[in-house]
Amino acid sequence: MAEAGGAPAPEPVEIVEVGPRDGLQNESAVLSTEDKIELITRCVRAGLRRIEAVSFVNPKRVPQLADAEAVLAGLPREAGVRYIGLVLNRRGLDRALAGGVHEANVVVAATDGFSVRNQGATVEQMLAALDAIAPEAAAAGLPVSVTISTAFGCPFDGETPPERVVEIARRAAAAGAAEIALADTIGVGVPAQVRALVRRVRAAVGGVALRCHFHNTRNTGYANAWTAYEEGVRVLDSSVGGFGGCPFAPAATGNIATEDLLYTLHRSGVATGADEDRTAAVGDWLGERLGGRPTALRGRAGGFPAEVPPGTPGTVASNAQAR
Known part of the structure; x- marks a missing residue:
């Protein structure tokens, strides 16, 4: 497919909506089962097709x-919609x-300091668990993805050595991971770091698909997501409303917001298959249920260009003569 003038259109991005899992795990309010089903159903109606729905x-x-x-x-089972479950052991x-x-x-x-507090196991123990889980899942026809958390920094161990992330990614690929995600769990990464790490991991894992997961703790999440896209990553995690965080990481604030990410991608000509307005409405709905305003800005500001009738007070058209 090409744009006007023959230039190739930007490659599309697949959004993995993590709000129903990562978005809810750090909230003090606990949604009812019915509200969780409604949240995911609304995400599906907004055109989101790959959703991290539950945690085992x-x-x-x-x-x-x-x-x-x-x-x-209770979830709708529609063609093309895929639900992801977080798994940490054989029981899960x-x-x-x-x-x-x-x-x-x-x-x-990627760090023992976080792994022990978050999962009650060292990095080596989690890699051993992956080695046990992956073949069993494969035998059952269930694809396994691996998320490398604290890939850009750890609240307990400090800087995460890139070579540590690369080695974990290599072992995940060897275990049979269909996709590897690099996660900035506490939102410390910057674009230069994203660019360098994506390149090193890609070189180590060959053709295994890469995904990225960013938090906006220090307001670098969207720049990091765009950098990942520029580096060829075509799958990005985000959470409606910008809700989320990690209950085991101090001061870990929310994920990048799906509606704000959609705005960035769509205005850049990148297709996602999701509807911005409907997604923003889901973020507002979730905020009402959780008793807090979404951090997302797309729902507050609306899209652009704004669809308003000509001559409406406050628009460019109505103010043209005043200039």
Whole structure:
């Protein structure tokens, strides 16, 4: 496909909507099962087709996500829509297979300081768990992706050595990961760091697809997402409304907001298949349920150009004579 003048159109981006899992896990308010199903259903109606829907972790550690099976049972099953479940061990894999998710995502931290606090296991122990989970999932026909958390920095161990991330990515690829995500769990990364790490990981894992997951803690998340796109990453995580964070990382604020990411991509000519207005409305709806205003700005400001009748007070047309 080409744009006017024969130039090739920008390659599209696949959005992985993580609001129903990563977006809810750090909230003090606990949504009802019905509201979680409604949230995901609204995301589907907004054109989001790959959704991190549930988490199969110990409900005592993350009580906000304790009802995974009930949520999955109530979700719309539409062609082209894929639901992802977070899995950390064999018990979680068994639950994921029984619940009918389309993909399993295994999180492996890049630092022991975070891994022990977040998952109760060292990095090596999580890699061993991945080695056990991946072949079982493959035998059952369930694709496995691996998210490398704290890939850009750790709240406990400080700077994350890039070579550590590269080695984990290499081992994830060897285990059979269909996709590897680089996650800036606490929002410390900057574009130069993203560019360098994406290049090093790609060189290490060959043809394994890459994904990126950014938080906007220090207001670099959207610049990082665009940099990842420029480096050839075609799958990006985001959360409606910008909700999210990690309950095991101090001062970890929300993910980049799906509606704001969509605005950036769409204004740049990058297709996503999602509807900006409907996605922004989902963010507002979720904010009402959680009792807090979304950090996303697209819902407040609206799209551009704004669709208003000519001559409406305050528009360019109505003010033209005043200049």
